[in-house]
Amino acid sequence: MRHAEADLAQVLNTGPFHLALRAALAVRGLPLQRVQHHLAHRGIKVGVTSLSYWQQGARRPQRPESLRAVRALEEVLCLPGNSLVRLLGTGEGEACRAETRPPGRSADRSGAVERLVAGLGPPADSGLHTVGHHERVRIGARGQLLGRDSQQVVRAHRDGVDRYLAVHHGDPGCDPASVEVSAFENCRAGRVRRDRASGVVAVELLFDTRLRPGETYVFGYGFEDGTGGRSTEYIRAFGSAGGQYMVQVRFEEGAPLPVRCRRLSWGATGTQRGPHTELALSGRHRTVHLVEQGVRPGTLGIGWDWE
The missing domain is CATH 1.10.260 (434 Repressor (Amino-terminal Domain))
Incomplete structure (x- = not known):
């Protein structure tokens, strides 16, 4: 018992x-x-x-x-x-199509996301629940978002699920045409859609097998960017509840170190969820991270202040 x-x-x-x-x-x-x-x-x-x-x-x-x-x-x-x-949550399709979406810029980008996803067909990833998601983000010498790598563990709750839709939001000045998509673990890139005006890239990640209900699957993918302006935050939106989420931001050698870093979180309605507490930056390893054990609908991420 x-x-x-x-x-x-x-x-x-x-x-x-x-x-x-x-x-x-x-x-x-x-x-x-x-x-x-x-x-x-x-x-x-x-x-x-x-x-x-x-x-x-x-x-x-x-x-x-x-x-x-x-x-x-x-x-x-x-x-x-x-x-x-x-x-x-608010819908499985949104839960498994988690995306970087800073709240301040979500209004003018949400329409672009919906258009791109619609162009990829019905969100077949709506049959997935995210059990765990580990993400590594790299910031370059100009303070720009160089790229990010993700490893996810998902569980199918309906039969025949064989893909996932991933969405990338570049920072202001991003050139989506130059953003490279990588599928490096247990998946391959299918169709890719880009929206220049909003800096949004959507990609279809195809699994090697069709999942049965209850089966788990591990896959990894990434986006190489480096085309936008100076970045001050990395935020991911979650449409519904999920498992553990870990994000680590690394400031590359030659990049400036921020003077402070903080945890950012908003609820699904856009209201701030708790205080934006300060996070410890490892000067030796040039990294800052946060771990959320049980993701709730809303947005979550790390913000930082330059000198």
């Missing part, structure tokens, strides 16, 4: 939603008919078939009344508040 509780705590942190729901039902030992009965006592009508689909990953609760039922499920199954709801 102790192992089952530990597994439940883990999947509540990493998702996806259907596996977390299934684990909670198993730990509590409640058949779906009893769950339906408890929900009915709270004035919420949900069919046993719907509950079964939710735990299988065949359907996801999205309508307001369904989300109300999920919140009630947290009570019925004695789970922490918001633990299941946060795994639903």
